[in-house]
Amino acid sequence: xxxxxxxxxxxxxISALGLRKAYxxxxxxxxxxxxxxxxxxxxxxxxxxxxxxxxxxxxxxxISADAGQAQVAGxxxxxxxxAVRAEIxxxxxxxxxxxxxxxxxxxxxxxxxxxxxxxxxxxxAAALLERFDLTEVADKPAITFSGGxxxxxxxxxxLVGRPSIIFLDEPTTGxxxxxxxxxxxxxxxxxxxxxxxxxxxxxxxxxxxxADRIAVLDGGKIVAEGTAAELKRRIPGGHIRLQFADVxxxxxxxxxxxxxxxxDEALTLQVPNDGSIPALRTVLxxxxxxxxxxxxxxxxxxxxxxxxxxxxxxxxxxxxxDNTELAKESLR
Numbered sequence: 403x404x405x406x407x408x409x410x411x412x413x414x415x416i417s418a419l420g421l422r423k424a425y426x427x428x429x430x431x432x433x434x435x436x437x438x439x440x441x442x443x444x445x446x447x448x449x450x451x452x453x454x455x456x457x458x459x460x461x462x463x464x465i466s467a468d469a470g471q472a473q474v475a476g477x478x479x480x481x482x483x484x485a486v487r488a489e490i491x492x493x494x495x496x497x498x499x500x501x502x503x504x505x506x507x508x509x510x511x512x513x514x515x516x517x518x519x520x521x522x523x524x525x526x527a528a529a530l531l532e533r534f535d536l537t538e539v540a541d542k543p544a545i546t547f548s549g550g551x552x553x554x555x556x557x558x559x560x561l562v563g564r565p566s567i568i569f570l571d572e573p574t575t576g577x578x579x580x581x582x583x584x585x586x587x588x589x590x591x592x593x594x595x596x597x598x599x600x601x602x603x604x605x606x607x608x609x610x611x612x613a614d615r616i617a618v619l620d621g622g623k624i625v626a627e628g629t630a631a632e633l634k635r636r637i638p639g640g641h642i643r644l645q646f647a648d649v650x651x652x653x654x655x656x657x658x659x660x661x662x663x664x665x666d667e668a669l670t671l672q673v674p675n676d677g678s679i680p681a682l683r684t685v686l687x688x689x690x691x692x693x694x695x696x697x698x699x700x701x702x703x704x705x706x707x708x709x710x711x712x713x714x715x716x717x718x719x720x721x722x723x724d725n726t727e728l729a730k731e732s733l734r
Contacts, residue, residue, distance in 0.1 A: 414440035414566055415598055416461060420470035423456055430456045432622035433470070438615075440566075443589065443599040445613035447606070447706075449714050452619045454602040455495070458569050461600065462492045475567050475598075491565035495572045497556045501545035505536050505555050508544060512562040523562075530558040533588070549576035554585070567598040574608060586611055606706035616706075620714040630706060635676045637704040637712050642675045642685055645698040658692035659685065677703040 416438035423431040430453045438444040448454050459465045461474055463483040472479040475489035500508055506527050513523030531540045534554040539547070544555060553576055560568060570589075574582040582605075589599055589612055603609055609616050610630045617627040626633060634640070646652045646669045655671055656664055663672035675681045682701065689696060704712075 414475055415442070416444070416472070416474050416567065416600060418461065418470065418472035421457070421460060421467045421472065422469040423453070423460065423465075423467055429622050431460075431467070434619070434622070434624055436472075436617065436624075438598060438600060440598050441593060441596045442614040443593055443601060443612045445601045445603060445609040445616045446619055447603070447609055447616060447710060448619035452714075453622050454619055455571060457619070458492070458494075458571050458600065458602060462490055462569050463487055464492075488563075489566050491560035491563060491568045493557050493560045493568065493570050493573055495575060497552050498559065499544045499547075499552050499555050502543060504541045504543055505531060505547075505558075506540045508555060509559055509562060512559045516563045518562075526562055530561060534558045535584070550578055550581040553577055554581070557585070557588070561592075565597070567600065568592065570599060570601045570603075572602060572604060574603070574605065582608070606710060610706050618710065618713050625713050626709070631703075633706070633709045634704045635678060637708050638674075639708060640675055640677045640701075640703045642673045642677075642682065643698075643700045643702060644671045644673065644685075644689075644696040645669055646671075646694070647697050651694050654692050654694050655689060655696070658688045658694065675701070677701045 416436060418434060418436040421431050421434040421436075422429075434453070434457060436444075436457075446454050446457060456465070460467045461472060461479070463479065463486050466480065474486045477485040477489065479486060500511070503511065509527040509530055510523050513526055518526065527540075528537075531537045534557070536551065536554060536558065539551065544552060547555065553573065557570075557573065573589075574585055577585060586608070589601075593599060599612075601609070601612060613630065615627065616630055616633060617624050618633070619625070626636065628636075641663075644655065646655060649666065649669065652664070652666070652669050652671065656662060659671060659673055661674065664670075665672070673685055675685065
């Protein structure tokens with residue numbers, strides 16, 4: 403199958419094959435393949451300088467790749483950049499808000515840039531201000547806004563043109579937990595309406611909550627991809643913890659289950675397990691065969707922090723800010 407034929411199957415999503423980008427001897431992307439179905443959330447994770455922002459810049463036509471090809475919203479990236487731009491919205495790490503304008507004026511300015519009729523632009527502004535809970539500050543200058551309010555206004559401006567694909571590069575940086583969760587709900591609503599979301603984030607919980615699929619980028623290459631659950635199952639450390647009523651039941655269960663970490667004081671067994679339903683069923687079947695019931699059962703699986711550390715060997719993002727390094731990366 404040719405690359406073009408491969409990418410033609412998902413006309414409104416994002417497909418990329420073999421994307422490469424280097425600045426002098428510094429290779430930022432080294433043969434990146436991506437497949438993002440329409441109407442889903444795709445999250446790109448990676449350590450500082452991994453190439454996340456460069457990937458967004460290429461797919462949103464801000465810079466060109468040195469090699470490889472891509473389709474965005476059904477349009478070939480290097481041949482139809484204007485058609486791609488008409489379909490996408492981009493919310494970067496650094497706000498596009500004009501400090502001297504009010505929230506309403508910022509949105510109306512975007513409506514003018516999209517050539518919307520004046521009345522339609524005003525109606526669109528009013529609807530977006532309400533959607534983002536900015537109505538009460540609609541006529542205040544943006545310079546008076548907190549970082550979280552600016553982020554919401556920035557995303558509202560992105561939605562003026564009703565893009566079918568939105569690139570969100572670190573969208574909740576600077577938001578308090580309540581505002582972050584409100585933005586998550588907005589993202590869920592957008593996807594429910596058919597919008598495709600391409601998300602980079604330094605918050606692993608955010609990727610876990612939002613993403614249908616996650617790719618981990620390290621050293622310019624995709625080192626793992628899958629759902630959050632699939633990625634977690636790849637990492638050792640998952641186990642089932644079983645608690646029993648007395649030492650006799652603990653003894654019988656330990657013999658039936660074989661390899662397990664035993665705690666006689668707590669009357670528990672910790673059985674290595676990936677947390678999948680077949681693996682869990684195997685444990686329960688062995689207990690049934692031994693005619694032993696557990697008093698309590700809990701399943702422990704690695705989280706995305708464990709996945710990130712295992713795959714990249716880097717510090718978990720979110721413990722320090724990504725912004726400085728990514729800003730350097732975008733300027734290379």
